[in-house]
Amino acid sequence: MTSATPGPDLTDPAPDVAKLDLTGSVADLTRALCDIPSVSGDEQAIADAVEAALREVAHLEVIRDGNCVVARTQLGRAERVVIAGHIDTVPIAGNLPTRTLDGVIHGRGTVDMKGGVAVALNLAAGVPEPTRDVTYVFYDCEEIEAVRNGLGRLSRERPELLQADFAVLGEPTSAVVEGGCQGTMRVEVTTTGTAAHSARSWMGSNAIHHAGAVLDVLNGYRARQIEVDGLVYREGLNAVGISGGIAGNVIPDRCSVLVNYRFAPDKSLAEAEAHLRELFGAWEVTVTDASPAARPGLNAPVAAHFVAAVGGTPGPKYGWTDVALFSGLGIPAVNFGPGNPSLAHKDDEHCPESDLTTCLDALRRYLTG
């Protein structure tokens, strides 16, 4: 606790809010953000710090909503772009505080995605008169169940805050534009049998043994590569869980395989589900959760303009990201951020400082050109 001032003020002193320097080095800012732990559900401290720093930027209007912070220019430009990033991380794995070694920052959040957040904050403070109006969105609870996602909450409760002609999500892409995102669907495929004592197994029918045929389908599946709007998406169909068994002396009468289908944006959720129901038609199939794919939309003029400004050759996004949410709102969106996406959620997550400056420079060109 800080020392109390004398006088009649009996309220608790405000908690310390970490001070962020938005206008210095983007690498230092990345480290400062990472060093404020913010595992999903525990974002108040980092949201407070982001809000406090943005409120000192004269050219921005700042709105706080729960642990989301929105800051925007109001210059009356013909176009508006959203630059968004989530401020939560997956759990810390002994990989904080951050360290910098040979120009690479190591630690939880460096890739997913406080590097992208640092780039956005630096732009927010450092580009007072962008050629298109900008809405910066920093949101909570992206790494957990979709219903708690802060961007989703804003889209339902304050959709006016997200209105824009284009959106850039700073998810890690190794500083290359990645268009759209694949959809994801999980289904539980359940085999059934008849329970019996395992000393008289012939009186039962073993549901785990029957699951062999489900695994045969998965092992025989040839995942497709599909071109959508000029980008090639690589699909995947995988068991991500399996469970069965009642007791060590009982032939089990149920076994469930949890299957995750990652599908290209040429398919709707309904088409993805139909595909799975056809593959696993011999068994009970229950959809447990699903998120739609998003087409890359790079043919839209607003997106083409962005690609031209930042440079590089766009690629497909394999993982699911919140660009699908913007896509659902009718707003073309891309992923563009520092850090190798394969390192997201890894214990040895690390991001080159050069990715940070590449992204920062590219976005500054886009906003000032």
Added chain:
Amino acid sequence: MTSATPGPDLTDPAPDVAKLDLTGSVADLTRALCDIPSVSGDEQAIADAVEAALREVAHLEVIRDGNCVVARTQLGRAERVVIAGHIDTVPIAGNLPTRTLDGVIHGRGTVDMKGGVAVALNLAAGVPEPTRDVTYVFYDCEEIEAVRNGLGRLSRERPELLQADFAVLGEPTSAVVEGGCQGTMRVEVTTTGTAAHSARSWMGSNAIHHAGAVLDVLNGYRARQIEVDGLVYREGLNAVGISGGIAGNVIPDRCSVLVNYRFAPDKSLAEAEAHLRELFGAWEVTVTDASPAARPGLNAPVAAHFVAAVGGTPGPKYGWTDVALFSGLGIPAVNFGPGNPSLAHKDDEHCPESDLTTCLDALRRYLTG
């Protein structure tokens, strides 16, 4: 609480001990025993009742050890036989108190194995001068982990109490002699792979998919029927559990299949293990628990005499029972008791009264002939 007697006695009154009538109807005694709940670990009340009843039988020496009760004749006969039964049951499933319908007693314990205990208690009280000395053993904790088994404890700590030429275990056999018992071994067969994000599944190697080959082994296995000492045992090899999966978006790097092998008494534990290691040689194999088989031993004169006395055609015992413990002590042993063994542990467990009298009459013939 019963009313206190006046005076200086400040100790707690002894808890009520149920009164058992050992010399009346064996069906009534079965119901009385079942109606004293005694799920494994909670056998004190039934052990107290059994002990109290046996202490009133003048021709028996009674020893209490924990919740085991041992009662024996000391007539100096040339042979001694153990007649044993466990007094615990698996959990009650709304199937107590007992009911009798059309000559069949329904309820927890009627089959496994208070019917057999009732027969033994009736013999203990009703056959004062058997032609062979008898040691009656009533023990706790048979239905749970082997280390807590009361008979096992006696064999380690008071082996002199179990010394005998032959043993009869009153486990349910539908009143037919069942010889020996199959062994049981559980092994965990584990496949491994490489974890990866399920959006980029080609960067990983899916351990659940690899488990398909383990299930192929199980599905392709032809369990043997093996004759040992004239009885045919039917083996079984079954998955009784399977588990794998880290998270809904991760390619799993481990999957474990728990396999239960029920094997005929022609094999030692080491031979059973070698067979499993050969079958599952491609993967990690860990033995999680095992109990040896017991040969039927019906060729031994002492066993042949028993079979001749009780009549009927002996069969094999598929399930594992404590005859294996006697077998390990070098004492030939058989299962012989009332009730259909397939109904053991079932919620609708029930035993015909005729099985009780068949067993009682057969054993009385054996002890008096």
